[in-house]
Every structure is written in structure tokens, then in C-alpha cells.
Amino acid sequence: MSSLELLKTAALLGVLVLFGGGYGVLYAVGRLRGDRRWLGGGYACYGVQVLIAAVVVITTPLAVGWKALIVFSALAYLAIPPVTWRYLECTHHDEGEVYDS
């Protein structure tokens, strides 16, 4: 890996997770407020995350196994906020703690 590729790859990996976080936050805020714009922002973040994953796979010198891991991660990120949210609603609903948007 060349010196420039090192910095580029690392920066891409960091931003990949950052946009995953952005997706999680905006998705959760969107669900809380029942507002499609926030949800849309969340999905836009996820879109950027997928784009970054594609750039990592296509342009970086990471080994194939690690690229496969990046693809898997990107898919996992899609599922985590909705699954977490659903489970949160279930557990809180059973306890009578429901968010009233």
C-alpha cells in the first residue's frame, strides 16, 4: 500500500462508519418525530455510506477478504437502526412507555 493509498483508505473507512452513525441518528429522529424528511436524510446518509463502501471496494488496495467484510458491514448497517428501533418499541410498549410524537 502506498503512502497516499494508506491515508485515502483510512479516511474512507472512518467516513464510512461516520455516515453509518448519521444514518442511525437521522433514522431514529425521523421515527421519533414521524417525519419523512428526517427519515429521508437518514436513508441519504446510508446511500452515501454504500457509495463509500463501493469506492473502498473498487479503488483501495485492501485484500479481497477485507473488501467482502466492508460489503457485509454496509449491509449490516442498513438493518441495525430499524431492528433496534423495533425492539425498543416492543420493550417500551410492554412497559407502557410509548413515545407520543
Added chain:
Amino acid sequence: MYESQRLALKYFTAAITLFGVMIVAGLLAAYYYIDPQILYNVFDFSTAKILHIDVLIIWLLMGFFGAVYWFLPEELGQETVGLGIAKVAFYVLCAAVVVVALVFIFVQYGKSGEFSLWFINQGRKYVEAPRWASLGITAVVLVFMYNVIGTAVRAKKITGVVAVLIVDLIPLFGLYLISLPAITNMSVDLYWWWWLVHMWVEATWEVLIGCIMALALMQLLGTSRRIVETWLYIEVALVLGTGILGLGHHYFWIGTPKYWLSIGGLFSAFEPLPLLGMVVHAVYDAGVHRMKATNRPAFYWVMAEAFGNFIGAGVWGFMMTLPQINLFSHGTQWTVSHGHFAFWGAYGCGVIAVIYLALQKSRSVSYMNGAAWKWSFTLLNVGLVGMAGALLVSGMAQAFYERAIGGSTLQAFIQAQSSPWFMQGMYARFGFGILFAVGYVILVYNLLTIGRREPVGAAVAAPT
């Protein structure tokens, strides 16, 4: 208030004092990069760094102990068992910390031999404390275990959180025994030393803070036990599932088998996933309570914990955890950047949140708010993010010039250290460090004064 909670307040006082010592030593260590001549041969960089990182461990550990002594009697409805010996252990620990710090400051190092190992410095990062002090810390942890387990036995009651806590204390104690070095082969020694450092920071401490935050959330937000315990089990399983074998991401350049690098990279790459779940959970809680609670500083510090953990451990960690990157970034300021952010997010914020909770009850204040905590919250977090950002720039410069271009030679190391990118990062780190220190001073002022002006037991209406 339980007697155990009075002991907890003493632990919190000691923790916050040591937090200050850590900042002073950190500022000094940061300044050496700007002016390496300062205090040369009087108080060298290595000693300032030892103080900085060892005190980091001790102040957080004291914060954890304080939190458990605070919540345990309420959780089990029973005064903590063995408080007499627990108080002795507290004073012994404080005295040991002072003596070790004085030895580090005034004696610093000794000749190679048993005497130095026993009385001056064991020479292993994070656990430099001499052997007598290590044995003392081991005894204090044993007393702490006795307090927790004994209380559960006496109460004839065990909750999910306390069960997880008790199970966690076993490796917490066992792993610390590795701090007593007995191995002369350096590769084998470092192999086990990482078990101690990694399994404390990325496994047992994660579980410990998970238990503490579970207890804190029940008190802070009135969240039901079933919810808190369910999430504790899930999060502990996920964090341990990804964290334990993530150990391999430290095994660079110390002679360990190559397969560890892949194992470490693979498992630590999964570490951000549970943290994302925690962020979603934090947003949910914030929404349910409309960013309001009867203890606003504690609430905001809990939120900072979730986000800081995700960014510090998740984003910063993932940037450098894959072996092809880690090969270059390992041991540079890049790692230091990650360490600062992750420690702060995962542990520092949580301990501060619990201290605010304890103060609310000990001072019988129905609603905690004000201006000072907002200043300290902002300055500490901006200072920390600034330091982590500046260190990242310096670390990337090191990885770029010293490792990737220069091939890790001594000359490349010197060249990288004098590169403008590296130096500007060091200046910025020091500046943000000052900001962080100002935030600490306001935090101390706030902790000393918050709620004191309100009449005891005053029923001030809290916003709902």
C-alpha cells in the same frame, strides 16, 4: 443515605482529583512536543506520560468503584457488607497512589533489578506501578469483590445487573494479576500484557460501565428494570462477542503469530455495530424524555457517552483497525488520538454522569440544572474532540512520512516528528488541551456548588 454511598462520595472526590492530575501531566507531556528542552533531565517526558496514563486508569477505576458503592445498597435493599474493610481499602489505595506518584516524580527510575521492580517502576505501560502497589491494588479489588458478592449473599437477592457485575469482577481481578511480570521473553510478556490492557479496556470495563449505566438509567430516567436488563444482556453479548478477539488488533510488531492480525482485524471491524445500536437507543431515550430529566447534567453526560463511544471507538477505531492500515498506524499519534476519544466516550462521560446523579441525591436536590455545567460540558467535549482531531493529523503525518515513505527507520522517525503537519497537530493538541483543562476547572466548581443553594428537600418543580 447508606454508609456505602458516603464511601462512594469519597471515591468520587478522589477520582475527580486524579482526573485533574491526569490533565496536568497530559498538558506537560503535550508541551514536550513543542519544547523538548523544557525540564530536560529534571522531569522527562517519559515520567509525565507515565503519570498521565496511569492516573487515567486509576481515576476511572475509582469512579467505577464509587458508582458501584453508590448503587449497590439501593439495588439490593441492603447496606454494603464489609464496609469497614472497604473504607480501609479506600485509604490504602489513596495512600498508595500518592506514594507511587511521588516515587515517579522524584525517583523516576532505578537500576535494572528486583529492587526497582518492587519499589520504583515495573516498566510496563499502564501498569508501571511498582510491585508492592500492584499487590495493594489486587487486594483492593479483592475487597471490592467481597463487598459486592457479600452484599448479594446477605440480601439473599440477586438482580440481573448484579449477576452480570459479579461475573465480570472475576476476570477483572484475574486479569490484573498479569500486571506482576514474571516472563523474561519479551514477545510472550507483551502477548499476555495485552490481555490485561485489552481485556480490561475493551471487555471487562465495557461490561462494568454497562452495569453502571444500567443502574444509572433506572435512577435518571426511571426506565424499567426489564428494559434495562434486556438491553444490558444484548449489549454485553455484542460487545464481548466483538471485543474479546479484537485483542488481535494490538498484536503488531511484537512477534506474535500472523493469524492474530486477521482475527483482530475481523472482530474489531464488527465493534462499531453494537455501538450504532446504542446511539439509536440514546436518541430514543432522548426523544421519550424530550431531552429533559430532573438531572440535566447527568442526562447530557449519558448522551455524550453514547455518541462519544460510537465516534471515539467506532469511527476512530474502524479507520485504523484493518491490518493493512494498522501495520502503518500502530503506535503513532493516530492510536493516541483513538485512545483519547474512546476512553473519554466510553468511560469518562459515564463516570461524570454518575457523579452528578449521586450529588443530586446526597444534596437532596429535586432538579439539577444551571449554567456552569453547560460550560464545562461544552469545553470538555470541544477540547477533547479538538485534541483527538489534532492528534489524528499528527498521527497520519507520522504514518505517512515515517512508516509508509520512510520505512520506519530512526531517521524517518525524526523527519516525521519535525514535519509541519506533525508539529501543527501538536500545537493544536496543546491548545485544545488548555481548553479541556478550563472545562475541568469549571466542572470541579460546578460539582462543588451545584444544588448547594437550594434548601434541603426543596420540591422545585421539574419540567416534564
